[in-house]
Amino acid sequence: MPHISARLTWNEEIGPGHHLMAAHAPQIAAAARPGQFLHVRVGPTHDPLLRRPFSVLRVDEASGQVWLLVKVVGRGTRLLAGMAPGAVLDVMGPLGCGFPEPPPGEEVALVAGGCGVAPLIFWADRIQTTFSHIRVVSILGAATEDVMVCWLDLAARSDEFYATTEDGSAGERGLASDALRGLLARRNFAAVYACGPRGMLKVCAELARGAGVPCFVAVEEAMACGVGACLGCVVPAAGGGYLRVCSDGPVFAAEALDWEALAT
Ligand SMILES: Cc1cc2nc3c(=O)[nH]c(=O)nc-3n(C[C@H](O)[C@H](O)[C@H](O)COP(=O)(O)OP(=O)(O)OC[C@H]3O[C@@H](n4cnc5c(N)ncnc54)[C@H](O)[C@@H]3O)c2cc1C
Ligand code: FES
Structure with missing residues (x-):
């Protein structure tokens, strides 16, 4: 799975401790399916070592943007939510399986x-x-x-x-x-x-x-x-x-x- 460098384009606190974030990642915007997630390094160094997973909230294929919702619950999400537009995220994804096609019905x-x-x-x-x-x-x-x-x-x-x-x-x-x-x-x-x-x-x-x-x-x-x-x-x-x-x-x-x- 390739690591993608994605420039952060948006970071807005839309509720207490809840951030709507977007990154420019055209490959992910084109490939992601609903239900899949991105595995994100939350800082420029290897501390914290482990990436944090976030669901893809939506994609805009035309502009190559991928949107995430980040709720601050601990150190990793606090670091991520503190990043300003222009910062470069190291992202793996899209990962996992998505939602299966709806069965027949209305x-x-x-x-x-x-x-x-x-x-x-x-x-x-x-x-x-x-x-x-x-x-x-x-x-x-x-x-x-x-x-x-x-x-x-x-x-x-x-x-x-x-x-x-x-x-x-x-x-x-x-x-x-x-x-x-x-x-x-x-x-x-x-x-x-x-x-x-x-x-x-x-x-x-x-x-x-x-x-x-x-x-x-x-x-x-x-x-x-x-x-x-x-x-x-x-x-x-x-x-x-x-x-x-x-x-x-x-x-x-x-x-x-x-x-x-x-x-x-
Ligand atoms: C497939 C997937 C999709 C996700 N999508 C989103 C999303 O769209 N938006 C979002 O805000 N969060 C999402 N999460 C949860 C997010 O990954 C965790 O909140 C984050 O990793 C916590 O990192 P932290 O360093 O801030 O907290 P930590 O310091 O690691 O943990 C803080 C607290 O959160 C708990 N915690 C840590 N990770 C998880 C987890 N994965 N699930 C439940 N509790 C956890 C810990 O037990 C601890 O109590 C998703 C998780 C998965 C697996
Ligand atoms: S996080 Fe390693 S097997 Fe799922």
């Missing part, structure tokens, strides 16, 4: 929790352009209104959009999975695609299974190599064994994972 549900919105914006965009006969019904959940970032980007690419916050400060009070439960009871989705916290993914997987709807989840796990060589990112597989998030995923069919082991 509409799909996209369920995002927090930063899980990033790959689903790209996926909603791709469904609208490539599978334009399919309606996109999106749900975005966040703890509070101020960290409900990128909701306009998802809403603009959806035929229907629902927002939830845990404190009721925006949209319906509750969880994204509560909204999914209500929709599954009265709609006939071809598939559910989800990205967000483990607990949310587990509930989405259970709800979709109960409704007989295929469910695909984009899983996050700390990574080292990013290309399947070190087993640093494994998650428990249904029926035993492990799957590598970086190379077997990060998108998995929900039934491929051992949810009891994964979500604890």
